[in-house]
Amino acid sequence: MRLTPEQQDEIAGQRGETRPTRRATVPALEEILFQPLPVLDHGFIRVIDYMGDDAAIVQAARVSYGRGTRKVSEDQGLINYLMRHRHTTPFEMCEIKYHVKLPIFVARQWIRHRTANVNEYSTRYSILDNEFYVPAPEHLAAQAKTNRQGRGEVFDPAAARRVLDLLRSDAERAYAGYAELLNEDGSGMPIDPTRPGLSRELARINLSLGFYTQWYWKTDLHNLMHFLSLRADPHAQYEIRAYAEVMLETLARWVPMAHAAFLEYRMNAATISATGLAVIRRMIESEQVDQRSSGLSAREWRELMTILGRTPQR
Numbered sequence: 001m002r003l004t005p006e007q008q009d010e011i012a013g014q015r016g017e018t019r020p021t022r023r024a025t026v027p028a029l030e031e032i033l034f035q036p037l038p039v040l041d042h043g044f045i046r047v048i049d050y051m052g053d054d055a056a057i058v059q060a061a062r063v064s065y066g067r068g069t070r071k072v073s074e075d076q077g078l079i080n081y082l083m084r085h086r087h088t089t090p091f092e093m094c095e096i097k098y099h100v101k102l103p104i105f106v107a108r109q110w111i112r113h114r115t116a117n118v119n120e121y122s123t124r125y126s127i128l129d130n131e132f133y134v135p136a137p138e139h140l141a142a143q144a145k146t147n148r149q150g151r152g153e154v155f156d157p158a159a160a161r162r163v164l165d166l167l168r169s170d171a172e173r174a175y176a177g178y179a180e181l182l183n184e185d186g187s188g189m190p191i192d193p194t195r196p197g198l199s200r201e202l203a204r205i206n207l208s209l210g211f212y213t214q215w216y217w218k219t220d221l222h223n224l225m226h227f228l229s230l231r232a233d234p235h236a237q238y239e240i241r242a243y244a245e246v247m248l249e250t251l252a253r254w255v256p257m258a259h260a261a262f263l264e265y266r267m268n269a270a271t272i273s274a275t276g277l278a279v280i281r282r283m284i285e286s287e288q289v290d291q292r293s294s295g296l297s298a299r300e301w302r303e304l305m306t307i308l309g310r311t312p313q314r
């Protein structure tokens, strides 16, 4: 992650300001407010603003005139109940705004989450930085054999070097072409005054998915947890997961009770089908059940055995 001295000064300036307020603030989140938290090689996440805290969830659930909070254990119990029973609207009372710098291919997955407000850096208006994502060698792997969407065996060092060389040289060539098409220096003056520069909205079309873009992304706590349940999950692509994991840390600082309930009832919990439940009941009754007698497909059987921490048997 690289920030210019001007960007660092702007962040320090914002972090240096405080304001008196009657609104709820969360000291653990205030601690990292505006601070870029590095993700991947050039990316980051910054918490820019937030509204509400654990007490706001409780307050809305109790439709209270005051803060609505009681004993810590009662508040945690209520939040757990809301999470367990998918009573989701109290979680929508809290909001958070992030500034995210991310590769375009990650942004394409991320933007599918429609229940957020997004404003992206405009490359019709501004020039994209010469920053592109190069995976760390340990993340370079072959196509997975079992899961058609994922990665399998990690490349040996020679194969990894070849991939990295190709990724770097292609991106450098693409950026050099972009700069040539734009034909302008940092202050907007032509580099070669004898030829016209192409408009920014057209010059960008040759850049590839590994280049970094940026956006402001605002959502409420309910939809943030929905996003995290999908993108912090092991099935999500590593690169978007890397962002989701950092966001999970911000969640723990912001709303520790909701975070605990989220881990307990969503992230580390499992959904089991009616047939799967019947299999578990038969197992509890000491019945020998295998995939053929379970009524589950081979895939569902594998998934159930993984949830139960058992070695799948056919």
Ligand SMILES: Cc1cc2nc3c(=O)[nH]c(=O)nc-3n(C[C@H](O)[C@H](O)[C@H](O)COP(=O)(O)OP(=O)(O)OC[C@H]3O[C@@H](n4cnc5c(N)ncnc54)[C@H](O)[C@@H]3O)c2cc1C
Pocket (backbone or CB within 6 Å): 112, 113, 114, 115, 116, 223, 226, 230, 231, 235, 236, 237
């Ligand atoms: C592991 C993984 C693999 C994926 N693979 C693919 C893929 O191959 N191809 C692909 O195209 N996408 C893929 N996706 C994207 C996925 O299908 C969803 O688009 C994405 O996860 C956003 O989820 P969402 O719609 O629930 O979120 P949001 O857009 O934030 O919506 C949240 C919820 O609001 C409701 N909602 C929002 N908008 C509408 C609407 N217009 N109508 C009805 N209900 C709505 C739904 O209940 C939805 O669950 C993948 C996602 C994951 C996590």
